[in-house]
Amino acid sequence: MSGEVKGLRPIKIEDLLQRTVYDVDEEPHIEIIDERGVPKELVKLCPCSCYSMVGERLLYSYEGCLECGLCRVLSEPWGLRWEYPKSGRGVQYRFT
Numbered sequence: 001m002s003g004e005v006k007g008l009r010p011i012k013i014e015d016l017l018q019r020t021v022y023d024v025d026e027e028p029h030i031e032i033i034d035e036r037g038v039p040k041e042l043v044k045l046c047p048c049s050c051y052s053m054v055g056e057r058l059l060y061s062y063e064g065c066l067e068c069g070l071c072r073v074l075s076e077p078w079g080l081r082w083e084y085p086k087s088g089r090g091v092q093y094r095f096t
């Protein structure tokens with residue numbers, strides 16, 4: 001038993017991400033409100049390296065965000081504003 005579903009072919013996540021395109025919204029859908037409520041581990045945990053440390057400051061960029069929601073889940077509600085980009089904007093996954 002290979003774990004494959006009949007009729008579906010397996011795909012590597014790297015291949016899937018190469019097909020991913022972004023329609024970046026000029027208005028950020030993520031905003032750090034208070035750094036103390038955002039874990040610095042996101043530098044290592046964010047799947048697309050949106051977070052980085054510059055000295056003691058936690059910086060982020062939203063342009064390459066995969067909208068996985070991990071930073072929203074791990075941050076305090078008062079630390080981060082996180083919304084989906086406007087309809088039709090943001091990440092667009094290609095599955096074929």
Ligand code: SF4
Nearest residue numbers: 046065066068069071
């Ligand atoms: S939602 Fe996911 S991909 Fe986007 S910045 Fe947060 S952790 Fe990174």
